[in-house]
Amino acid sequence: MAFEGLTGRLQNVFSKLRGKGKVSEDDVNEAMREVRLALLEADVNFKVVKDFVSKVKEKSVGKEVMDSFTPGMVIIDIVNKELTDLMGGSQAKLAKSNKPPTVIMMVGLQGAGKTTTSGKLAKLLQKGNSRPLLVAADIYRPAAIKQLQVLGEQIKAPVFSLGDQTSPVEIAKQAVQHAKDNSLDYVIIDTAGRLHIDEELMEELKQIHSSVNPDEVLLVVDAMTGQDAVNVADSFNKQLELTGVVLTKLDGDSRGGAALSVKAVTGCPIKFAALGEKIDALEPFHPERMASRILGMGDMLSLIEKAQANIDTDKAKEMERKMRNAEFTFDDFLEQMDQVKKLGPIDQILDMLPGMNKAKGMKDLKVDDKQMGRVEAIVHSMTKTEKRQPEIMNHNRRKRIAAGSGTSVAEVNRLIKQFDEMRKMMKQFSGMMGGGAGGKGAK
Ligand code: GDP
Numbered sequence: 001m002a003f004e005g006l007t008g009r010l011q012n013v014f015s016k017l018r019g020k021g022k023v024s025e026d027d028v029n030e031a032m033r034e035v036r037l038a039l040l041e042a043d044v045n046f047k048v049v050k051d052f053v054s055k056v057k058e059k060s061v062g063k064e065v066m067d068s069f070t071p072g073m074v075i076i077d078i079v080n081k082e083l084t085d086l087m088g089g090s091q092a093k094l095a096k097s098n099k100p101p102t103v104i105m106m107v108g109l110q111g112a113g114k115t116t117t118s119g120k121l122a123k124l125l126q127k128g129n130s131r132p133l134l135v136a137a138d139i140y141r142p143a144a145i146k147q148l149q150v151l152g153e154q155i156k157a158p159v160f161s162l163g164d165q166t167s168p169v170e171i172a173k174q175a176v177q178h179a180k181d182n183s184l185d186y187v188i189i190d191t192a193g194r195l196h197i198d199e200e201l202m203e204e205l206k207q208i209h210s211s212v213n214p215d216e217v218l219l220v221v222d223a224m225t226g227q228d229a230v231n232v233a234d235s236f237n238k239q240l241e242l243t244g245v246v247l248t249k250l251d252g253d254s255r256g257g258a259a260l261s262v263k264a265v266t267g268c269p270i271k272f273a274a275l276g277e278k279i280d281a282l283e284p285f286h287p288e289r290m291a292s293r294i295l296g297m298g299d300m301l302s303l304i305e306k307a308q309a310n311i312d313t314d315k316a317k318e319m320e321r322k323m324r325n326a327e328f329t330f331d332d333f334l335e336q337m338d339q340v341k342k343l344g345p346i347d348q349i350l351d352m353l354p355g356m357n358k359a360k361g362m363k364d365l366k367v368d369d370k371q372m373g374r375v376e377a378i379v380h381s382m383t384k385t386e387k388r389q390p391e392i393m394n395h396n397r398r399k400r401i402a403a404g405s406g407t408s409v410a411e412v413n414r415l416i417k418q419f420d421e422m423r424k425m426m427k428q429f430s431g432m433m434g435g436g437a438g439g440k441g442a443k
Helices: 004-018 025-041 046-060 071-086 114-127 144-155 168-181 199-212 227-240 257-266 287-294 300-310 313-324 330-341 346-351 360-365 369-380 384-388 395-405 409-432
Strands: 102-107 132-136 186-190 216-222 244-248 270-274 282-284
Touching: 004 025, 004 071, 004 287, 025 046, 025 071, 046 071, 046 257, 071 257, 071 287, 102 114, 102 199, 114 132, 114 144, 114 186, 114 244, 114 270, 114 282, 132 144, 132 168, 168 186, 168 199, 186 199, 199 227, 216 227, 227 257, 244 257, 257 270, 313 330, 330 369, 330 384, 330 409, 369 395, 369 409, 395 409
Parallel strands: 102 186, 102 216, 132 186, 216 244, 244 270
Antiparallel strands: 270 282
C-alpha cells in the first residue's frame, strides 16, 4: 500500500516530539530534517520538499507552538494542514455541464490505466444515478476497443465504437451527438496512449479537444512511476490544459511521491485515486483525508461513505435482530463477512482506521483476503446442524471439517472459539438491552 514507509517514518518523528512538554528550536530543526528525509525517500519532488519543510518550520517555531503545553500535537496539526494544502486543500470535484452531456477526455501514456479507469469512472457516475457513455477512441492499440466493450458490458454502460478505421476525432464528435440523441449525461472518451509523449499523439489529442470542447481533460498517471508520473503530468499539462489528474495503482508498492508532488508541480488537482484492478476501485480524491491517512490518523470518513454505499441495510437490520436474540449462526457469520468484503480488500479497510499503521504487526494477524477465504472454506465444510450448534463439534467432526476445507484442526478450533466468544458477547449484550424480540430496536 502506498505511503506505508512514509507514514511509519513520520510517526517516528512525531512520537519523539509528542512526549515533550516543551519543544526547542533545535528539536524542531531535528524533526524537520527527518521529515525532509522521509519525504525525499517517498520520492516527493525535491523542490516541493524544500518548500514544504520551510513552511512547516516557519510555523513550528512560532509562539503558538512554543507556548503550547502539547507542542508536539500542534506541530502534527501544522504538518497535517500543510500536507492537505500540498495536495490541493479541498476536494476538486468533477465538472458537470449545464448543457448535458458533460464531456470527459481521458488521456495518458499507454499502460497507465486509462481504459480501466474510464470503466471505473463510468461505474462511479452510475452510482450517482448518471448515465455515462463510454467512447472507444483508441484505435491503435489492437485490444483497446474490445477491452472497453468488455468493461461496458460488465457495468451495463453503453459503449460507442466505430471500429478502428474511423479517425478518433470523428468518433469523438459522433459519440457526443449519440449521447445527446439518447439523453446520456456523461461522455467518457478513452483516447490513445503511447509509450512516450510524442508530437503525433499530442496533435491528435489537440484535435479531439478542439472538436468536442471537453468539460474535463483528465490525465491518468501510474503512481508507481513516482517522479516520472509528475514529469508526464507536467508535459501533458503544458500542451493540453488538463483539468485534473487520476492517480492509478495507489494500491501497489508506490511510495506516494506522485500524490504529494503532482499538484504542487503542475497546478493540476488530483481528482480521483485508483486503488486496485477491480471495477469499483476508484475513489474521489480528498486531500484532507489523504493527509490524515499519510499521518496514520485514519480515514473514517471514507470508510463510512463506503459502508453507506455498499452495505445492504435490510440485511444489516436483520443481522442486528439476530444478534440481539442470540440467534446468530455460522451462516450469518459468513454473510457478515461478505458484507465486510464489499467494502474492499481488508488491508485497505484497515488503512482507513486510525492507528492501524502503527499496529502494523497487523500484517502478522493475517486478515488478508486469502485468510477470509480459508474461514469461508471451513464454514462451508460444516453440516447444517453444526453451523447452528457449534457445541456438538467433537474432535472427529473438527478433523473432518479440517480435511474437507483443506485447513488444519488448529485453524478450525480457532474459528469455533472465536465464534463462541462472539456468541457469548452477543448474549450478554442482548441481556443488557432487555433481550428477546421485545428488546429495544428489534424489528
Ligand atoms: P491503458 O493503456 O492506459 O488504457 O491501460 P489499461 O487500462 O489497459 O491498464 C493497464 C494495466 O494496469 C491493466 O492490467 C490494469 O488492470 C492495470 N491497472 C489499472 N489501474 C490499476 C490500479 O489502480 N491498480 C492496479 N493494481 N492495477 C491497475
